[in-house]
Amino acid sequence: MATAEPAGHLVVVGTGPGPAAHMTPEATAAVAGAEWLFGYGPYLDRLALRPDQLRVASDNREELDRARAALAAAADGRRVAVVSGGDPGVFAMAAAVCEAMEAGPAAWRQVDFSVLPGVTAMLAVAASVGAPLGADFCALSLSDNLKPWAVIERRLLAAADAGFVMALYNPVSRARPWQLGRAFGVLRRVLPDEVVVVFGRAAGRPDARMQITTLGEARAGMADMATCVLIGSRSTRLIARPGRPPLVYSPRSVGGEVS
Incomplete structure (x- = not known):
């Protein structure tokens, strides 16, 4: 047979x-x-x-x-x-x-x-600037192709309120250039302007660019589809190093960051 x-x-x-x-x-x-x-x-x-x-x-x-x-x-x-x-x-x-x-x-x-x-992109970006994912973190896609924007907003608010560091994938696109700016507006409802934000573009490639700023200063125009955006928690720290790029890290211990 x-x-x-x-x-x-x-x-x-x-x-x-x-x-x-x-x-x-x-x-x-x-x-x-x-x-x-x-x-x-x-x-x-x-x-x-x-x-x-x-x-x-x-x-x-x-x-x-x-x-x-x-x-x-x-x-x-x-x-x-x-x-x-x-x-x-x-x-x-x-x-x-x-x-x-x-x-x-x-x-x-x-x-x-x-x-x-x-x-994955968030690991490459994090390694380029220090250890921002050293504490609890989550990853969210800002694309609303397969889920409603209202769901994305609820998840952003829940993650920020719970004290997670966030990695934002698909931050902007030609069809939806408004996504990231809207997300920053949502996060500013619950997080202080001083929270560290990292724009990591093309991590590891010759055209890589890492930009460290704050939530108050962050703008959607700082990202494109090759960018992964890391939003720190209230505990995420910035270490200034004269003559060298600063380091971003999230302490492993839990303080009073959850409101």
């Missing part, structure tokens, strides 16, 4: 914030072992692919279509990698692939599936 062809393998790979040095050896090996690679074009451009590897690029707003195409290829027996910037599980492709798998045909659930972590 003929046996069924084994299903292929699909791995979701996190390439880190940009430079090859921030990509894990495990992720590098997974990319080298893939036949077909699916991803947003600029992320695929960072990889040194061989001529025998098929590159399937798509727009950054086509996550579900990309996930479906990758699952279909893997179900046909291909060794597939879905390439994601940063960490694939943080506002990225791992969840999109799981969502497509759950809604798709039964054959997709038989695919050998794995997710490989990467260095």
